[in-house]
Every structure is written in structure tokens, then in C-alpha cells.
Amino acid sequence: MASPLAPLGGYRLWMIALLAALLQGCALPPLDGRSESMALSNAEAAATRLGRALNEQVQAHPGESGILPLAEALDSFAARMLLVRAAERTLDVQYYIWRDDITGNLLLDALREAAGRGVRVRLLLDDNGVAMDARLLALDRHPAIEVRLFNPFSVRQPKALGYLTHFSRANRRMHNKALVADNQAAIVGGRNVGDEYFGATDGVLFADLDVLAAGAVLPALSADFDRYWASASAYPIDRIVPATSAVPAPTTRTEDDPRAARYLQALRESRFVADLLAGEHLPQWARVEMVSDDPRKGLGLAEREDLITHQLQQVLARPPVASLDLVSPYFVPTAAGVDAFSRLAARGVRVRILTNALEATDVSAVHSGYARYRKELLRAGVELHEMKRGAQPQGGRAGVSGSSGSSLHAKTFAIDGRRVFVGSMNFDPRSAHLNTELGFIIDSPVLAQAVTQAFDRDIPASAYEVKLDESGGLVWIERREGQALRHTREPGSTLGRSAWIGLLSVLPIEWLL
Known part of the structure; x- marks a missing residue:
């Protein structure tokens, strides 16, 4: 008598064969004979x-x-x-x-x-x-x-x-x-x-x-x-x-x-x-060091010393002593990042961070990876700013067709008003461990102080400042026409979206963000 499980066994074999054929069909071609060329x-x-x-x-x-x-x-x-x-x-x-x-x-x-x-x-x-x-x-x-x-x-x-x-x-x-x-x-x-x-x-x-x-x-x-x-x-x-x-x-x-x-x-x-x-826009001449991931990172084969995170640590061997101003549209600090920012703040370094508000982000999952750390960062003395959707920040005017709003996408940070990073790297696990990235470390007080001045002058008008209230809850301060408006509910949130963000924040997906 045939086992009642026999059909399932045949089904599993069929699925294995189908998967094997699919994997074979998805194989990439060889690179033999690819042309070679170099820069001038x-x-x-x-x-x-x-x-x-x-x-x-x-x-x-x-x-x-x-x-x-x-x-x-x-x-x-x-x-x-x-x-x-x-x-x-x-x-x-x-x-x-x-x-x-x-x-x-x-x-x-x-x-x-x-x-x-x-x-x-x-x-x-x-x-x-x-x-x-x-x-x-x-x-x-x-x-x-x-x-x-x-x-x-x-x-x-x-x-x-x-x-x-x-x-x-x-x-x-x-x-x-x-x-x-x-x-x-x-x-x-x-x-x-x-x-x-x-x-x-x-x-x-x-x-x-x-x-x-x-x-x-x-x-x-x-x-x-x-x-x-x-x-x-x-x-x-x-x-x-x-x-x-x-x-x-x-x-x-x-x-x-x-x-x-x-x-x-x-x-x-x-x-x-x-x-x-005509020479009206004069460049700043400065020492510049390029940092870049080894392309083997795209296959998971790069050595630690060939990663942009390691290079940044080497270039920035001297830690901030007065200020760190960081702009990252996708900001997922992780526990290690929170610890690093907290230690800086404990030493008297002013740490200010600008990222997207929930209403401005285009990736809700990344916002969930940031939101879970807000209170801890604020308790440590880190200043948090979240860019509003409708903001038109300095230098980022609306489009020719009339933009319906802005979403932060710049990736930069300034240290002590002397050195500045500009590049493709976000402050998140994906940039650190998965994607390849490229950027410049520029030793220019003029450019670094421009970032610092933006936090002083422009960002207050285009971003919410996130703070803790007397009971330890979050509040969002919006400055509009000289008035400070206090939001006790996250701007842009709905019941459904808040529930979704909350669910994402407890899932083990941080390494993907």
C-alpha cells in the first residue's frame, strides 16, 4: 500500500527541481574578454x-x-x-x-x-x-x-x-x-x-x-x-x-x-x-581626502580596512572636541551609534543631528529604525531636528514646476567647524555594511562652518526640534513666524502609520536599513 505521504515527497522533488532550474537560469554570464580601460x-x-x-x-x-x-x-x-x-x-x-x-x-x-x-x-x-x-x-x-x-x-x-x-x-x-x-x-x-x-x-x-x-x-x-x-x-x-x-x-x-x-x-x-x-563662484582650496568602499563590498568580500567606515575612523582619528553637526536623511544610529554620540555629549561636545521627519521621509522602515532611539539620544544630551515636508531649506529651492515639498537627501557632517564630509553615505547600517559608498573629507573651516551656521540660522525654520517633556515623552517644536508651536503627537502620523512604524521598530530588520 502506498504511503499517503508519497505525493508530498514527489511534490517536494518537483519543487527542488524547479528551484534548481530557476537558480541556473538566474546565473550571471562570465566576464571573460571584457574590455579594459583606464582613466587618463x-x-x-x-x-x-x-x-x-x-x-x-x-x-x-x-x-x-x-x-x-x-x-x-x-x-x-x-x-x-x-x-x-x-x-x-x-x-x-x-x-x-x-x-x-x-x-x-x-x-x-x-x-x-x-x-x-x-x-x-x-x-x-x-x-x-x-x-x-x-x-x-x-x-x-x-x-x-x-x-x-x-x-x-x-x-x-x-x-x-x-x-x-x-x-x-x-x-x-x-x-x-x-x-x-x-x-x-x-x-x-x-x-x-x-x-x-x-x-x-x-x-x-x-x-x-x-x-x-x-x-x-x-x-x-x-x-x-x-x-x-x-x-x-x-x-x-x-x-x-x-x-x-x-x-x-x-x-x-x-x-x-x-x-x-x-x-x-x-x-x-x-x-x-x-x-x-566669469570667476564669480570661487572654490575653496583645501586638503581633501577621498574615502571609498572597496567594490568587493558588493559581493561581501571586502576586508574591514578597505571599508569606508574604517577609512573615516582613520582620517578622523582625532575625535570632536567642541561640536559635531550631522545631516543624514536616513539615520539609523544603532545601539553602537547611540553609545558613541552619548559619550561625545558627556565630554561636552555639542552634537546636533538633522534627519527627515516622518512626514518627509520616503522610507518609513528607516524612520522606524531611527524612532526607537530618539528618547535615548535626547536623554544623553544629543539635539535632534527633523526636517518638515513642506520646508524649503537654504539652497534647496523648489523645482521649476513648483515642488510640492522637500525631503532631505544630503549626507554631510562637520567636526569642530573645521572639517566637513560630503558624499553618498548615510548614517545607517546599510551604508556601513551593505552598500558601497564614496565621499570627501574636506579640511576647510569655511565649508564646515557653513554646515554649523545652517543649524544655527536655517534649520530652525525648516525643521522640528524634538525634545523630551517633563514626563519623558516626545514633543516636536515648530517655529513659524516667530512663534514656537508645540506638537505632542508626531507630525504627519496617523493611527495606521504609527502602528506600522511601531511594528517595524520591533522586527529584527535593523541590519537591512
């Missing part, structure tokens, strides 16, 4: 138009880098377009997110135009942050352009299947953001490529910060791009995306999109580029 040598880079234009200032500041902050959304996009159009030999471009929208396509058009005049373009994108296979594959077919995808998903639709079949790898993303022209000038910071980062949307605008850089740090930045480009996680797009996906890639037709036309008109009317070329 210092001598080649110095001979370009950009090199000749920058030579006098570079020679006048040996060992230093010129840094120009880009806080305005429109100015930051204009600076990218300027670098792409100024490039003569090479463009090395690396981003986590690249949207198929107005600014994303305008910048792709500019890269294609640069390739048309003989510029070699290398475009490295994290595969989780792009959804335009056909357009990118068509771009890759240009003889002067090569597109690679970092930690790609072999199944293109739905990509989320990769999280089921290869979670450990798929959960590790390249969060770096950099654009390098001729190994002479670059933009590094927190912005991805998309309308919400550059003020071309009537939705929420991300308030962010980039820097335009030239000088001594450029060779290190280009070398870092080279190692990512040659890493075991960087796959030529034509090995991942089927050839049948390619479609012609026409330039953006602004007459078909009034929003695109308005944005281009705003770019033309912007004084930023003209003023920059």
Missing part, C-alpha cells in the same frame, strides 16, 4: 582644455583641491551639463539611480553628444536604480560609449526575482555618485540623476548637496572609478540585456513636453554657469 594619465589630463584652464589655480595650490558646494538643485544639474560639454577626452560617470525622465534623458543626450565629438564615455550604473534597458543598450552601441551594470539582475522582469534567488548579492548595491570629466574636474555628493534631485518636478524635491571638485583629489577619484569599472560586479550591459531590447535613442523632444521646455528655459536663464565661467 595626469599628463594627458593636464593637456586637455579643462586641464589648461585649471592649471594656474592647481599650480598655485599644490596638494590641495578646489571645492565649490552645489546646494541649489538647478545649479547642480547645470554644473553636470557644463562638465559633460567641456570634456575633451573622457567622461567617467557612476550613479546609483538614473531616472528615465526629463533630467535623466537630457543628461543621456549630453553624453551621446560628447561621444559624437570623440569623448570616451564610461557609464557605470547600479542595476537596482535603473529601469530603461532599451535606452541604455542603444546608448552602449555607440562606438565611444560603454555601459556597465553593477550587481545586475539576470532576470530583467521582474527584477525583484533576484532578491529571491540571490538575496545576499542583490541586497548589496553601489550607492556611489560621481561624474568625472577628463580626470580634471568632478561632481561628487548625494544626488542621483532624476527630476526630484534637480528641481524638474512638481512632486517632492530632494534637498541635497554636491561639490564640484578639481585639483589634487582628482587622480584618486579617477583611480577609484577604474577599480569599480574593472570589478567583478561590473557587467557589460550587452551581456545582461537581450539584444532584441535595443531601440533607437532619439534626443529629448522638449516641444512634446512642456515641463521639459520650462526646465530648459530655466537652465538657459540661470546665471550659475555664466557666473562660474
Whole structure:
């Protein structure tokens, strides 16, 4: 007599066979025969138009880098377009997110135009942050352009299947953001490529910060791009995306999109580029050290000393003695971070932190990872500020189409009003342990004090200050037209959302945030 469990045994075998076939089908192709390329040598880079234009200032500041902050959304996009159009030999471009929208396509058009005049373009994108296979594959077919995808998903639709079949790898993303022209000038910071980062949307605008850089740090930045480009996680797009996906890639037709036309008109009317070329925007020349994760972190193979967290500890070996002002849109301090901030506050260091309020965040799960630590941080003497959704912070004006509000996206911190970090790294476990990150430590009192002054002057008007009341509960202080309004319920919360945040805060997901 057959066992009643026999059908279940056959079912399990069938499921195992199906899973094995699925895993085999999701395997990535080999990297054998992948083309090799490198950034321009210092001598080649110095001979370009950009090199000749920058030579006098570079020679006048040996060992230093010129840094120009880009806080305005429109100015930051204009600076990218300027670098792409100024490039003569090479463009090395690396981003986590690249949207198929107005600014994303305008910048792709500019890269294609640069390739048309003989510029070699290398475009490295994290595969989780792009959804335009056909357009990118068509771009890759240009003889002067090569597109690679970092930690790609072999199944293109739905990509989320990769999280089921290869979670450990798929959960590790390249969060770096950099654009390098001729190994002479670059933009590094927190912005991805998309309308919400550059003020071309009537939705929420991300308030962010980039820097335009030239000088001594450029060779290190280009070398870092080279190692990512040659890493075991960087796959030529034509090995991942089927050839049948390619479609012609026409330039953006602004007459078909009034929003695109308005944005281009705003770019033309912007004084930023003209003023920059006329010498009105002078960079701060300072010692700059680049910190960056080893790309092997994308496969979970990087050594501790090759992680950005370790490099930051080495560069910042001298701890703050007076102040630490930190801005992180996704702030999950963990118990270790709370302990570190508490020890600083106990030594008399003024610790101020700005992150998104619940009403402004775009990732509720991350907010839950922060909310659980608020009371402990406040009891230790740490000052907490949460950016309001409707705020228009200094330098982050609304978009051309009329933004419906802002969400903080800048990642920066200043120590003792002397040193400042600008880059892609959030203060959360994901940036520390999972995603790859990139940033600059800038030894500049002028730039560091700008962050400190923002906490003194601008942030009070655009953020809630979180405090403890007499009974130890949380209150949110909002300053509006000279008045201090006191909220005893978290702004933006509803009964359902509060319950969801509460549930997330007790789940063992902190390491993913």
C-alpha cells in the first residue's frame, strides 16, 4: 500500500527541481574578454582644455583641491551639463539611480553628444536604480560609449526575482555618485540623476548637496572609478540585456513636453554657469581626502580596512572636541551609534543631528529604525531636528514646476567647524555594511562652518526640534513666524502609520536599513 505521504515527497522533488532550474537560469554570464580601460594619465589630463584652464589655480595650490558646494538643485544639474560639454577626452560617470525622465534623458543626450565629438564615455550604473534597458543598450552601441551594470539582475522582469534567488548579492548595491570629466574636474555628493534631485518636478524635491571638485583629489577619484569599472560586479550591459531590447535613442523632444521646455528655459536663464565661467563662484582650496568602499563590498568580500567606515575612523582619528553637526536623511544610529554620540555629549561636545521627519521621509522602515532611539539620544544630551515636508531649506529651492515639498537627501557632517564630509553615505547600517559608498573629507573651516551656521540660522525654520517633556515623552517644536508651536503627537502620523512604524521598530530588520 502506498504511503499517503508519497505525493508530498514527489511534490517536494518537483519543487527542488524547479528551484534548481530557476537558480541556473538566474546565473550571471562570465566576464571573460571584457574590455579594459583606464582613466587618463595626469599628463594627458593636464593637456586637455579643462586641464589648461585649471592649471594656474592647481599650480598655485599644490596638494590641495578646489571645492565649490552645489546646494541649489538647478545649479547642480547645470554644473553636470557644463562638465559633460567641456570634456575633451573622457567622461567617467557612476550613479546609483538614473531616472528615465526629463533630467535623466537630457543628461543621456549630453553624453551621446560628447561621444559624437570623440569623448570616451564610461557609464557605470547600479542595476537596482535603473529601469530603461532599451535606452541604455542603444546608448552602449555607440562606438565611444560603454555601459556597465553593477550587481545586475539576470532576470530583467521582474527584477525583484533576484532578491529571491540571490538575496545576499542583490541586497548589496553601489550607492556611489560621481561624474568625472577628463580626470580634471568632478561632481561628487548625494544626488542621483532624476527630476526630484534637480528641481524638474512638481512632486517632492530632494534637498541635497554636491561639490564640484578639481585639483589634487582628482587622480584618486579617477583611480577609484577604474577599480569599480574593472570589478567583478561590473557587467557589460550587452551581456545582461537581450539584444532584441535595443531601440533607437532619439534626443529629448522638449516641444512634446512642456515641463521639459520650462526646465530648459530655466537652465538657459540661470546665471550659475555664466557666473562660474566669469570667476564669480570661487572654490575653496583645501586638503581633501577621498574615502571609498572597496567594490568587493558588493559581493561581501571586502576586508574591514578597505571599508569606508574604517577609512573615516582613520582620517578622523582625532575625535570632536567642541561640536559635531550631522545631516543624514536616513539615520539609523544603532545601539553602537547611540553609545558613541552619548559619550561625545558627556565630554561636552555639542552634537546636533538633522534627519527627515516622518512626514518627509520616503522610507518609513528607516524612520522606524531611527524612532526607537530618539528618547535615548535626547536623554544623553544629543539635539535632534527633523526636517518638515513642506520646508524649503537654504539652497534647496523648489523645482521649476513648483515642488510640492522637500525631503532631505544630503549626507554631510562637520567636526569642530573645521572639517566637513560630503558624499553618498548615510548614517545607517546599510551604508556601513551593505552598500558601497564614496565621499570627501574636506579640511576647510569655511565649508564646515557653513554646515554649523545652517543649524544655527536655517534649520530652525525648516525643521522640528524634538525634545523630551517633563514626563519623558516626545514633543516636536515648530517655529513659524516667530512663534514656537508645540506638537505632542508626531507630525504627519496617523493611527495606521504609527502602528506600522511601531511594528517595524520591533522586527529584527535593523541590519537591512
